[in-house]
Amino acid sequence: MTHISPPTSHIIGVLDNGPDGLSPAALGHIARAHLIIGAHRTLALFEEVFAPQAEQRDLSEGLTKVPQWIETARAQHLRVVVLATGDPLCHGIGRYLIGKLGPQQCEVIPNVSTLQLAFARLGLAWQNAAICSAHSKDAGEWSTSAGPEHGLYPVLQTVRGNDLTALFTSPENSPDRIARMLLAAGLGEELTMSVAEKLSTAQERIIPLLPLAEAATQQFADPNVVILQRRQKNQNPAVLFGLADQQFAQRKPDKGLITKREVRAVSLARLQLRPDSIVWDIGAGSGSVGLEAARLCHRGFVYAIEKNEADVAIACQNRQQMAITNYRVQHGKAPEHLANWPNPDAVFIGGSGGELGELIQRCLARMKADGWLVMNFVTLENLSLATDTLKALNAHWDVTQLQANRSQPILHMHRMAAENPVWIVSAQRGDSSE
Secondary structure, eight states: OOOOOOOOEEEEEEEETTGSOOOOOHHHHHHOSSSEEOOHHHHHHHHTSSSSEEEEGGGGOOGHHHHHHHHHHHHTOEEEEEEEEOOTTTHHHHHHHHHHHOOTTHHHOOOOOHHHHHHHHHHHHOOOEEEEOOOOOOOOOTTTTTOOTSSTHHHHHHHHHHHHEEEOOOSSHHHHHHEEEEEEEEOOOEEEEEEETTSSSSTTTEEEEEHHHHHHHOOSSSSSEEEEEESSSSSSOOOSOOGGGGSSSOOOOOSSOOOHHHHHHHHHHHHTTOOTTTEESSTTOOOHHHHHHHOOTTTTTTEEEEEEEHHHHHHHHHHHTEEEEEEEEEETTTTTGGGSSOOEEEEEOOOOTTTTHHHHHHHHHHTTTEEEEEEEEEEHHHHHHHHHHHHHOOOOOEEEEOOOEEEEEETTTTEEOOOOOEEEEEEEGGGGGG
């Protein structure tokens, strides 16, 4: 007996000019299909092409249902076509379906991406563009207190790190909402926004190089895509590590409440940070350690807490001034708020508020297996308490004493002035704290 394989399903990229935008081969697959799956608006564009008995399924019924629809139809040896916008493998349904059904069951026939069309309309080369999508469910308006849990956070991080960004929008996560987010993040003077509305239709409109403040107050026709350009390519990218103390705003009684550069550099090195590290900064002060960590962990996030309200305001000021978007500081006294933070890859304790022993235990218990806890102390009592606690927890630890001397002018010469010595305690959890 000859085994007949079910027909291959076709995922076909389409545009809003309907049949005019497809090849004869692609139109032939649609005309012969027994089951056609697509968004309501897309299905309406091709109704005249469908076979009279063809069944139509609307994607609004649920994306997760689509693989089962296809498998059921294939089991009955029915031909299936999925209509997707533009290139189905560029932030489209193609990747999802191939992941569920396997590449042998799906053939993708791509079209011109709507992003490609938008760049062409603007006469703008796009080989260096970063591509991201706001096609998630309604994420709501962005606020400076938002973090990785917000649906637009990946978009913000992509835009912040690139000179040219192409963005798929959605009716809810619209260009004006994106502009308001970028303004709140301190990027308003750096970027312009171009919007391409209703591409490949009689209502097509291209709005180039809008200032973000202007885009934030406008309404745009859907569907649309967005191109974000940095006004001036930065010829001198921001320093990631070893910022001067003077670059941070500080609350200054007798001395600036800040972890000095020499101590900060060694502490950050001992944290063993990675691009995607989740970092806790306990006793944030002016935010210097946490903000430098955020620069190093551009795909991660820094959660900070500070008990002094004036210092919280200064840390927020430094975050805004540096346009850092993967850092959030909260007013409170640890261990308050820690239960709501994700497990960390690294923890820095610059101040404990009298809860040092409990904090060490909690941090080691929550820390990921290969994570590091780094603490700074200037008193013998806190150093002793920390090492005694680490011993009791059977942690792996070491202590570095750092004594820095900085040159100071004296007449026409220089002398060395000593900074306060600091003990840097670095620890990883042992068997009893796992």
